[in-house]
Amino acid sequence: MKIVVLVKQVPDSGAERNLRADDNSVDRASANNVINEMDEYAIEEALRLQEAHGGEVTVLTMGPDRATESIRKALSMGPDGAVHVLDDALPGTDYLGTSRVLAAAIGTLSPDLVICGAEATDARGQVMAHMLAERLGFAALTGARKLTVEGAQLTVERQTEEGYEVVTAATPAVVSVWDTINEPRYPSFKGIMAAKKKPVDTKSLADLGVSADQVGWGGSATTVLSHSKRPARSAGVKVTDSGEGGVALVDYLSSEKFV
Amino acid sequence: MDFSLSDEERAIRDTARAFIRKEVVPLEAELLRRERAHQPGLRRDELRELQARARAFGFWGLATPAEYGGMDLPAVLQSLVWTEIGHTLVPFRFGGEADNILFYADAAQREEFLVPTIEGQRISCFAITEPGAGSDAANIKLSARRDGDDWVLNGEKTFITNGNDADFAIVVAVTDRDKGVRGGGTTAFLVDRAMGWRSEFIATMGEGGPASLVFEDVRVPHRNILGEVGQGFELGMKWIGKGRYIIPSHAVGIGERALRMAVDYAGTRETFGKKIGENQAIQWMLADAETELEAARWLILRAAWTVDQGLDARHASSMAKLYGAAMINKLVDRVMQIHGGMGYTRELPIERWYRQVRLLRIYEGTDEMQRLIIARDLLRGYTKIGGHLA
Numbered sequence: 001m002k003i004v005v006l007v008k009q010v011p012d013s014g015a016e017r018n019l020r021a022d023d024n025s026v027d028r029a030s031a032n033n034v035i036n037e038m039d040e041y042a043i044e045e046a047l048r049l050q051e052a053h054g055g056e057v058t059v060l061t062m063g064p065d066r067a068t069e070s071i072r073k074a075l076s077m078g079p080d081g082a083v084h085v086l087d088d089a090l091p092g093t094d095y096l097g098t099s100r101v102l103a104a105a106i107g108t109l110s111p112d113l114v115i116c117g118a119e120a121t122d123a124r125g126q127v128m129a130h131m132l133a134e135r136l137g138f139a140a141l142t143g144a145r146k147l148t149v150e151g152a153q154l155t156v157e158r159q160t161e162e163g164y165e166v167v168t169a170a171t172p173a174v175v176s177v178w179d180t181i182n183e184p185r186y187p188s189f190k191g192i193m194a195a196k197k198k199p200v201d202t203k204s205l206a207d208l209g210v211s212a213d214q215v216g217w218g219g220s221a222t223t224v225l226s227h228s229k230r231p232a233r234s235a236g237v238k239v240t241d242s243g244e245g246g247v248a249l250v251d252y253l254s255s256e257k258f259v
Numbered sequence: 260m261d262f263s264l265s266d267e268e269r270a271i272r273d274t275a276r277a278f279i280r281k282e283v284v285p286l287e288a289e290l291l292r293r294e295r296a297h298q299p300g301l302r303r304d305e306l307r308e309l310q311a312r313a314r315a316f317g318f319w320g321l322a323t324p325a326e327y328g329g330m331d332l333p334a335v336l337q338s339l340v341w342t343e344i345g346h347t348l349v350p351f352r353f354g355g356e357a358d359n360i361l362f363y364a365d366a367a368q369r370e371e372f373l374v375p376t377i378e379g380q381r382i383s384c385f386a387i388t389e390p391g392a393g394s395d396a397a398n399i400k401l402s403a404r405r406d407g408d409d410w411v412l413n414g415e416k417t418f419i420t421n422g423n424d425a426d427f428a429i430v431v432a433v434t435d436r437d438k439g440v441r442g443g444g445t446t447a448f449l450v451d452r453a454m455g456w457r458s459e460f461i462a463t464m465g466e467g468g469p470a471s472l473v474f475e476d477v478r479v480p481h482r483n484i485l486g487e488v489g490q491g492f493e494l495g496m497k498w499i500g501k502g503r504y505i506i507p508s509h510a511v512g513i514g515e516r517a518l519r520m521a522v523d524y525a526g527t528r529e530t531f532g533k534k535i536g537e538n539q540a541i542q543w544m545l546a547d548a549e550t551e552l553e554a555a556r557w558l559i560l561r562a563a564w565t566v567d568q569g570l571d572a573r574h575a576s577s578m579a580k581l582y583g584a585a586m587i588n589k590l591v592d593r594v595m596q597i598h599g600g601m602g603y604t605r606e607l608p609i610e611r612w613y614r615q616v617r618l619l620r621i622y623e624g625t626d627e628m629q630r631l632i633i634a635r636d637l638l639r640g641y642t643k644i645g646g647h648l649a
Contacts, residue, residue, distance in 0.1 A: 189317030
């Protein structure tokens with residue numbers, strides 16, 4: 001089974017993150033950039049499938065030069081190689097443009113399965129899997145908490161607010177996963193030492209047959225017009241207990257739909 | 260001059276960091292609870308279980324050669340990993356380690372002592388210090404007298420780390436008093452506890468403690484000599500040299516975590532209507548703490564780098580140990596001061612660090628011993644002012 005795993009480098013969600021004042025884009029220069037956490041679950045799932053069914057796992061990243069760090073980190077977990085889409089025209093590309101580029105790159109790899117995180121912690125759009133499936137003509141199995149493969153048949157437990165749905169499809173497919181699907185492995189010492197020897201194929205937009213005016217600030221269908229900081233947390237509600245404290249608490253929790 | 264980490268160094272550091280954060284730090288609350296109840300903080304089986312989990316992804320034997328299944332990391336990387344370990348209060352260490360001098364063992368001794376120690380099946384302790392001979396190891400009194408195929412050991416060792424748990428000891432004993440300690444008069448023996456030595460726990464201001472080891476006519480077969488007859492002092496110095504950049508590396512990790520706590524606290528704790536971090540008195544403490552932490556970091560990494568270059572690291576390691584130990588004591592003191600009354604309570608780990616780090620100025624060569632080494636090297640012209648760049 002040939003599997004492509006999408007890996008995105010994002011600012012560390014555990015630290016302070018900012019949007020740039022000039023173009024409203026994510027400030028990546030000042031951030032500590034790491035692998036999008038959900039992508040580690042995607043890598044783990046791909047590696048488990050490879051261990052069970054054979055085949056190869058390729059990491060696909062679109063991002064600037066320094067995304068190499070995240071690619072090496074991903075490779076140290078065990079994938080066989082990576083494709084890095086790197087082009088000066090890419091900054092500013094929105095979801096649609098990104099899906100165009102990634103679909104073109106996936107097209108050159110002809111995988112049976114594309115696995116990605118259900119969302120990236122920077123933009124949190126949760127749309128990439130659907131867009132890619134549409135562009136590639138693949139089935140879209142999104143928001144998985146469990147994935148089983150029998151031959152070309154995929155079965156996914158799709159996580160919902162209330163529980164889960166069981167959905168099936170045949171390969172080729174795009175599967176997006178939540179962090180409930182597995183426990184990602186640590187990069188092994190051997191894996192770390194081997195990662196630098198693994199092939200990373202750098203591709204430009206020209207290599208993929210995507211023209212520069214379809215991406216970047218100019219080629220995007222959407223534009224972020226402005227942004228503002230989240231308002232400071234309000235003081236909250238103080239309940240003074242004069243015998244009715246318990247009831248007041250429950251009333252409050254129920255009004256906020258916690259209970 | 261490049262002060263950055265390579266991709267591999269960063270990846271190994273980050274993996275150690277992730278493991279400590281996800282698997283070890285969550286045990287801290289239970290650790291503190293047990294210690295408050297005067298129980299061992301981390302049981303041996305729990306430590307071994309953590310070590311086995313890390314071994315599963317190859318983090319095993321930081322300093323151990325690959326032929327014994329270890330990572331055989333360069334000293335710089337060992338230092339970086341020990342800094343990560345310092346981020347947790349839990350007395351964790353990666354498994355697969357053995358005293359560096361055990362690698363001088365012969366083939367039979369390797370099977371009997373070295374390999375089981377690496378595998379965690381046996382626990383060693385290294386015994387050179389005596390009641391009348393600390394860093395002045397030349398005054399060692401514990402004697403070994405040849406008797407047929409055996410040696411008979413008599414005397415006492417003290418302040419022996421792991422001495423209570425060890426099932427064998429690496430004991431440096433006087434075998435030829437006329438030759439003197441430095442002249443080849445001492446020898447290292449591998450002595451099973453079953454051969455008859457006993458240990459006595461020494462309570463300390465920290466959690467846990469070392470032991471005194473008592474030898475009364477303990478018979479040790481000649482084949483249990485580590486290295487050569489007369490090599491005891493030389494091996495002892497090799498053992499001691501190793502810790503001098505590892506100990507402060509660990510301290511840097513403690514310092515990073517403690518300082519982070521202080522920065523967070525200064526940014527949230529309010530008195531007199533403003534955050535205490537707005538007060539210059541607090542700011543200066545933070546600034547000095549970070550400056551000294553950073554200075555210690557580079558002294559230590561330079562010492563480790565010196566080891567990796569195959570150069571004599573004694574001088575650099577002494578400076579790293581001296582400064583690193585002083586730094587962490589001042590840093591933890593400042594962090595406690597910034598936390599005020601809260602810092603003194605057992606709700607927070609600061610008082611525990613305060614007790615723990617005091618030892619760093621004493622063991623494995625006191626501050627004064629490090630200064631002695633540094634000054635002697637300078638006065639003898641053995642090292643140049645300006646270090647390796649001079």
